[in-house]
Amino acid sequence: MSSVTLRVADSTDELNRIAAENVARRARMAVEARGRCAIALSGGSTPRSLYSLLAQPPYAAQMPWRQLYFFWGDERCVPPDHGDSNYRMARESLLAHVPIPASNIFRVATEAGAPDAVARSYEATLRAFFGSPAGAVPEFDLILLGMGSDGHTASIFPGSRALTETVQLVAPAYAEHLESHRVTFTLPLINQARCVIFLVAGADKAASLSAVLAGDLAYPAARVRLSQGDLYWLVDRNARSR
Numbered sequence: 491m492s493s494v495t496l497r498v499a500d501s502t503d504e505l506n507r508i509a510a511e512n513v514a515r516r517a518r519m520a521v522e523a524r525g526r527c528a529i530a531l532s533g534g535s536t537p538r539s540l541y542s543l544l545a546q547p548p549y550a551a552q553m554p555w556r557q558l559y560f561f562w563g564d565e566r567c568v569p570p571d572h573g574d575s576n577y578r579m580a581r582e583s584l585l586a587h588v589p590i591p592a593s594n595i596f597r598v599a600t601e602a603g604a605p606d607a608v609a610r611s612y613e614a615t616l617r618a619f620f621g622s623p624a625g626a627v628p629e630f631d632l633i634l635l636g637m638g639s640d641g642h643t644a645s646i647f648p649g650s651r652a653l654t655e656t657v658q659l660v661a662p663a664y665a666e667h668l669e670s671h672r673v674t675f676t677l678p679l680i681n682q683a684r685c686v687i688f689l690v691a692g693a694d695k696a697a698s699l700s701a702v703l704a705g706d707l708a709y710p711a712a713r714v715r716l717s718q719g720d721l722y723w724l725v726d727r728n729a730r731s732r
C-alpha cells in the first residue's frame with residue numbers, strides 16, 4: 491500500500507531538519523530489514539544544505555554509513571570535477587566527510603561516451619548491483635528528488651522522450667534551456683522505489699508545485715506515483731504559497 495505525505499516547513503533550516511530525520515529513519519529501516527540501503531541522490535542546489543547537515547551531528551551518528559550505497563537519480567554529462575556535476579556537489583557536501591567506503595559510491599561514468607552510452611552503462615551498473623535481469627525493475631530503498639519551476643524532476647523535462655519511457659531505467663536527456671546533456675532515472679525506476687522524498691523550496695516553485703499536487707500530468711513530477719512505496723513532499727512555506 492503506497493502513501494503520500496506533505497510536510498510544509500517554515501524555514502530552510504526546518505525543511506532540512508525534517509528531511510535529514512526522514513532520510514536517517516528510512517536508511518535505518520532499510521538496513522534493519524535488508525542489511526543495506528540503496529539511495530539515489532538528487533542534484534541541483536536545494537539538497538546541498540541537506541547533504542551538509544547529514545554529515546554533521548546529530549544525523550551523522552544516526553546513519554549506518556557502511557551499509558549505505560549511493561547512486562544519482564540524474565547527472566549532467568560533464569567530468570566529475572566539473573562545477574555542474576551532481577557527483578561533485580554530493581562529494582563536497584557529504585561523501586568526503588563521512589565514513590563511506592569508496593566501493594559504496596556508484597558515480598555515473600559520464601566519461602563513458604555520448605549520453606546514450608552513459609545511460610546504458612549506468613543502467614548496467616544498477617542491474618548488476620541489484621541483481622535485476624532485463625525486464626525486472628530494481629527497488630531503491632530511497633530516492634531523493636527535487637523539482638524545477640517547470641515541474642521537471644531528475645532530468646525528466648516536460649515533453650521530453652524520457653517522460654514517456656517505459657522500458658529503459660536510465661535514459662539520456664537534454665535540458666534545452668541550459669543546453670545541458672544529461673542522463674536520468676526514468677519513471678518506471680522511480681515509481682518502483684520503496685520511498686521517494688521530494689525536497690522543494692522557494693517561491694519560484696509555488697505555481698508548479700500547486701499544479702503537481704493537484705495531479706496535473708503535464709508536469710513530470712506529478713507522474714511520480716509509487717507503485718507500493720511511501721512518497722514524501724517536504725516543502726518550504728514559500729514553495730507552498732499558492
Ligand code: 6PG
Pocket residue numbers: 532533534535536537564565566576635636637638642643644645
Ligand atoms: C538536477 C536535478 C534537478 C533539480 C531541479 C531543482 O540535476 O538539476 O536533479 O532535477 O532537482 O532542477 O533544482 P534546484 O534545487 O537547483 O532548484
